[in-house]
Amino acid sequence: MALDPKKHEMPVQDAVVRGKNFDEVALGYTKEVAIAEAQRCLNCKNRPCVSGCPVNISIPEFIAEIKKGEFEEAYRIINKTSSLPAVCGRVCPQETQCESKCTLGIKYESVGIGRLERFVADWHNEHATEKPAKPAPNGHKVAIVGSGPSGLTCAGDLAKKGYAVTVYEALHTAGGVLVYGIPEFRLPKKIVAKEVQTLKDLGVDFQENVVIGKTLTIDELFEMGNEAVFVGSGAGLPRFQGIPGESLKGVYSANEFLTRSNLMKAYRDVNDTPIMKGGKVIVSGGGNVAMDAARTALRLGAEVHIVYRRSMAELPARKEEVEHAEEEGIHFDILTDIKEILGFHNPDDPRDERNGFVTGVRCVKTQLGEPDEKGRRRPVDIPGSDFVLEADTVVIAIGTSPNPLIKDTTPGLEINSHGGIIVNEDGLTSRKGIYAGGDAVTGAATVISAMGAGKTAAAAIDEYLSK
Amino acid sequence: MYKIVRKKVLNPTVTQMEILAPLVAKKAKPGQFIILRTDEDGERIPLTVAGTDPEEGTVKIIFQVVGGTTEKLNHMNQGDSLQDFVGPLGRPTETEGIKKVCIVGGGVGCAIAMPVAQEFHRLGADVTSIIGFRSKDLLILEDEFRACSNKLVVMSDDGSYGRHGNVTVPLKEMLEAGEKFDLIITIGPLIMMKFVTLTAKPFGVPVTVSMNPIMIDGTGMCGGCRLTLIKDGKPVTKFACVDGPDFNGYEVDFDEAMSRSRMYFGFERKSHESICNLYKQEAR
Ligand SMILES: Cc1cc2nc3c(=O)[nH]c(=O)nc-3n(C[C@H](O)[C@H](O)[C@H](O)COP(=O)(O)OP(=O)(O)OC[C@H]3O[C@@H](n4cnc5c(N)ncnc54)[C@H](O)[C@@H]3O)c2cc1C
Numbered sequence: 001m002a003l004d005p006k007k008h009e010m011p012v013q014d015a016v017v018r019g020k021n022f023d024e025v026a027l028g029y030t031k032e033v034a035i036a037e038a039q040r041c042l043n044c045k046n047r048p049c050v051s052g053c054p055v056n057i058s059i060p061e062f063i064a065e066i067k068k069g070e071f072e073e074a075y076r077i078i079n080k081t082s083s084l085p086a087v088c089g090r091v092c093p094q095e096t097q098c099e100s101k102c103t104l105g106i107k108y109e110s111v112g113i114g115r116l117e118r119f120v121a122d123w124h125n126e127h128a129t130e131k132p133a134k135p136a137p138n139g140h141k142v143a144i145v146g147s148g149p150s151g152l153t154c155a156g157d158l159a160k161k162g163y164a165v166t167v168y169e170a171l172h173t174a175g176g177v178l179v180y181g182i183p184e185f186r187l188p189k190k191i192v193a194k195e196v197q198t199l200k201d202l203g204v205d206f207q208e209n210v211v212i213g214k215t216l217t218i219d220e221l222f223e224m225g226n227e228a229v230f231v232g233s234g235a236g237l238p239r240f241q242g243i244p245g246e247s248l249k250g251v252y253s254a255n256e257f258l259t260r261s262n263l264m265k266a267y268r269d270v271n272d273t274p275i276m277k278g279g280k281v282i283v284s285g286g287g288n289v290a291m292d293a294a295r296t297a298l299r300l301g302a303e304v305h306i307v308y309r310r311s312m313a314e315l316p317a318r319k320e321e322v323e324h325a326e327e328e329g330i331h332f333d334i335l336t337d338i339k340e341i342l343g344f345h346n347p348d349d350p351r352d353e354r355n356g357f358v359t360g361v362r363c364v365k366t367q368l369g370e371p372d373e374k375g376r377r378r379p380v381d382i383p384g385s386d387f388v389l390e391a392d393t394v395v396i397a398i399g400t401s402p403n404p405l406i407k408d409t410t411p412g413l414e415i416n417s418h419g420g421i422i423v424n425e426d427g428l429t430s431r432k433g434i435y436a437g438g439d440a441v442t443g444a445a446t447v448i449s450a451m452g453a454g455k456t457a458a459a460a461i462d463e464y465l466s467k
Numbered sequence: 468m469y470k471i472v473r474k475k476v477l478n479p480t481v482t483q484m485e486i487l488a489p490l491v492a493k494k495a496k497p498g499q500f501i502i503l504r505t506d507e508d509g510e511r512i513p514l515t516v517a518g519t520d521p522e523e524g525t526v527k528i529i530f531q532v533v534g535g536t537t538e539k540l541n542h543m544n545q546g547d548s549l550q551d552f553v554g555p556l557g558r559p560t561e562t563e564g565i566k567k568v569c570i571v572g573g574g575v576g577c578a579i580a581m582p583v584a585q586e587f588h589r590l591g592a593d594v595t596s597i598i599g600f601r602s603k604d605l606l607i608l609e610d611e612f613r614a615c616s617n618k619l620v621v622m623s624d625d626g627s628y629g630r631h632g633n634v635t636v637p638l639k640e641m642l643e644a645g646e647k648f649d650l651i652i653t654i655g656p657l658i659m660m661k662f663v664t665l666t667a668k669p670f671g672v673p674v675t676v677s678m679n680p681i682m683i684d685g686t687g688m689c690g691g692c693r694l695t696l697i698k699d700g701k702p703v704t705k706f707a708c709v710d711g712p713d714f715n716g717y718e719v720d721f722d723e724a725m726s727r728s729r730m731y732f733g734f735e736r737k738s739h740e741s742i743c744n745l746y747k748q749e750a751r
C-alpha cells in the first residue's frame with residue numbers, strides 16, 4: 001500500500017458555524033480513519049517520537065494496537081505513563097514534541113499522534129465499563145494543593161497505591177486551568193469532570209473552596225495527619241504590560257476574561273456573571289492563552305484582532321489553534337506592539353456614562369532584531385510608525401507567574417527569582433515532606449509537563465513514605 | 468454546601484446571616500472577607516466577615532441588597548444552603564501600636580467596620596466611631612457600635628436620626644478640636660472615603676481605607692480587583708483581594724476606582740430587574 005504523504009484530516013465544525021457556538025471544534029477520528037492513520041506509522045526501531053514526549057509514552061506500541069483494532073489495549077499502554085490522555089490528545093503542542101521527531105515528518109507529514117491519542121482516550125471513555133477497583137488502604141495520608149493536571153495526576157497515582165488522598169482547591173470547581181482557562185470549544189468540561197469523577201471513584205477526597213495559605217496552611221495539613229504534601233498550585237498571577245490605560249473599563253487580564261466565560265459560564269445567557277460582549281476586541285499576546293481569549297471573544301460576537309510583537313513564525317501558540325483562529329476570521333496584527341490604551345473622556349461632562357471606557361489602542365510597528373537569550377529574535381520599534389486601532393475591549397495575554405500565597409505562608413519553602421518553587425529531580429522542595437510540580441515550579445508551561453511532574457512526585461512520595 | 472444557620476433582618480435592605488463554615492470560622496480575623504455563590508449559576512460575590520463563632524463553626528455576614536445576587540441571597544432562609552463559601556480572604560486590618568482610633572463608616576460599610584471597631588476595643592484601644600446613613604430606616608448596628616466605642620456619633624444625610632449631615636462634619640470638628648488619633652479607618656462608599664481622606668489630610672493623621680472593587684476569584688488570579696496607588700508620584704498596581712482590602716488612603720487613586728466600580732452598571736441593572744421579576748412571578 002502506498003504511503004499517504006498527508007495526515008488524515010481532522011473533521012471539524014464549519015468555521016462560520018463554530019464561530020457562533022461554544023461546542024467543540026475538532027470532532028475526532030472515526031474508527032476507520034484512526035486505523036488508516038495508524039497504518040502510516042513506520043514503527044521505527046529507534047522510536048524517535050518517544051524521546052519527543054515529555055513523559056515518554058510508548059507511542060509506536062500504542063499505535064500498533066490501533067492498527068489491530070485493539071483500542072482498549074492501546075489505552076492501557078498510554079495510561080501507563082499518562083493519566084490524562086483525553087486532555088493531552090486535545091491540547092498538547094504535538095508539533096514541537098512527539099510529532100516533530102517522527103521519521104515520516106522528514107519527507108511527509110508526521111503521523112497524527114495527538115489525534116490518535118485522543119481517539120483512543122475517547123473510545124475508552126465511551127466504551128469502557130469497568131470502574132477502577134478501590135485499592136486497599138495502606139494507612140498513609142497525603143494532601144494535594146491545587147486540582148490542575150499536576151495535582152490530579154499526583155492524586156491519582158497515590159490513590160491507586162492505597163494512599164488516603166485529599167485534594168484542596170481554592171476555586172469552586174476542580175480542574176485548574178483545564179476548567180477556568182481552556183475554553184469549552186477546545187476542551188469540553190465534561191472530559192475534565194470525568195477525570196475528576198474517576199479519582200473520586202478511587203477514593204480521592206476533593207475539598208473545593210479551600211485556599212491553602214488562608215483557610216489552612218501547609219503546616220496545618222501536616223498537623224491534620226498528612227505525612228506529605230504536593231503543591232500543584234499553578235502559575236495563576238496575571239502580568240500586565242505596565243502601559244498607560246490598563247485600568248480603563250474594558251481592559252481585562254486573559255485570566256479574568258476566560259474565567260468569566262469558562263468557570264463562571266458568562267457565555268451562557270442564564271448566568272449571573274457579566275462579561276463585555278460584542279464590539280471590537282483587541283487581544284495582546286501570541287500564546288495559547290491569547291488564542292483562547294480571542295476565539296472566546298469572537299464567539300461572544302466580537303470582531304477580534306490579535307496584536308503580537310513578533311511575526312507569525314514566532315507565535316508560541318499551538319499551530320492548530322492559530323490555524324483555527326485564522327479560519328474563524330480573527331485578524332492578526334503581527335509585528336505590532338501596543339504602547340498605550342486609550343479611553344473616552346468628555347471634558348465637559350464628568351458624569352458622561354462613557355467616560356473611562358476603552359476606545360482604542362495606540363500601536364507601533366516593529367521589526368525583528370538580534371536574537372535574545374532564548375534565541376528568539378527581539379522586536380524593535382520602528383520610529384514614527386504609530387497608529388491607532390479602535391477597540392471596546394482589550395485583553396492582556398502576555399503571561400502569568402506563580403502566586404506568592406503559598407510561599408508567604410510556608411516558612412522554609414524556597415523559591416527562585418521568577419517566583420517558582422525550587423525542587424530537586426524528585427519534585428522535593430526545600431522542606432521535608434513537601435513536594436511540588438507543574439506551573440508552580442516551572443512558571444506557565446504545558447499540561448503534559450505538569451502531569452509528568454505530578455507523576456514524578458507521586459513516585460517520590462511513595463518511596464519516601466514506604467521507607 | 469454551607470448551611471444558613473440564622474437569618475436576621477436589620478433594616479429593609481440590610482440582612483444578617485450566620486453561615487456554617489467551620490474552617491473559615493476558625494481562621495477569620497477582622498478586616499478579612501469571604502466569597503460566596505448562592506447557587507450553581509450564581510456569580511461570586513465578596514462580603515466581609517462581620518463576626519465568627521469558632522465553637523459553633525459559624526461566620527456572620529451582613530449585606531445590603533443592591534443588585535441581583537444580594538437579592539437572591541436575601542430570598543434564602545434559615546436552613547437553606549449556599550453553594551460555595553470560601554475564605555478568609557485578604558489581609559486582616561493592622562491593629563498593632565494603635566492606641567486611639569477613629570472608625571468612620573457609611574451605610575453598609577458600617578457592617579464592614581463593626582468587627583474592626585470591636586477588635587480595637589478588645590485590644591484596649593480608645594475607639595471613636597462615626598457612623599452615617601442616608602436616613603433613619605437605613606440605620607444598622609447602632610447598639611453594637613455603642614458597645615465597643617468610647618465615643619459614638621450617628622449621622623444621617625436627611626436629619627431623620629442623630630445629627631444632620633455627613634460623616635466628615637464631626638470628624639473635622641474633632642480634628643480641629645485637637646483630638647489626636649493614631650489612625651482613622653474609613654469604610655463605605657468610595658466618594659465618602661475620598662472625602663474622609665481629604666478631611667484628615669491637613670491634620671496629618673494616617674488614614675486606612677477599605678477598598679471594595681469588583682472581584683471574582685479573590686485569590687490574585689484574575690486582576691479584576693486591581694486598583695492604582697500613587698507611591699512617590701508613580702502609579703503602582705495592586706490587587707485588592709490579596710494586597711488589601713485595606714490601603715493607605717493618601718495613596719489610592721479614588722477617581723479611577725470609582726470609574727471602575729461602574730464597569731457593569733447596565734448589566735447589573737438588567738440582571739437585578741430580571742431577578743426581581745422572577746421573585747414577583749413566584750410570589751403570584
Ligand atoms: C488559557 C490557557 C490555555 C492553555 N492552553 C494550553 C494548551 O493548549 N496546551 C498545553 O499543554 N497547555 C496549555 N496551557 C497551559 C496549561 O494549562 C498549564 O501549564 C497547566 O494547566 C499547569 O498545570 P498545574 O497543575 O501546574 O496548574 P493549574 O492548572 O494552574 O492548576 C492549579 C490549581 O491550583 C489552585 N490553587 C492555586 N493556589 C491555591 C491555593 N493556595 N490553595 C488551593 N488551591 C490553589 C488553582 O485554583 C488551580 O485550580 C494553557 C493555559 C491557559 C491559561
Ligand SMILES: Cc1cc2nc3c(=O)[nH]c(=O)nc-3n(C[C@H](O)[C@H](O)[C@H](O)COP(=O)(O)OP(=O)(O)OC[C@H]3O[C@@H](n4cnc5c(N)ncnc54)[C@H](O)[C@@H]3O)c2cc1C
Nearest residue numbers: 512513514515529530531533534535536537679680681735
Ligand atoms: C472585599 C469586599 C467586601 C465587601 N463586604 C461587603 C459587606 O460586608 N456587605 C455588603 O453589603 N457588601 C459588601 N461588599 C460589596 C458587595 O460585594 C456587593 O454589594 C455585591 O457584590 C453586589 O452584588 P449584586 O449582584 O447584588 O449587585 P450588582 O448587580 O453586582 O451591583 C449592584 C450595584 O452595586 C454596585 N456594586 C457592585 N459591586 C460592588 C462592590 N464590590 N462594592 C460596592 N458597590 C458595588 C454596582 O455598581 C451596582 O450599582 C464588599 C465588597 C468587597 C470587594
Ligand code: FES
Nearest residue numbers: 685687689690708
Ligand atoms: S479578585 Fe481576582 S485577582 Fe483579586
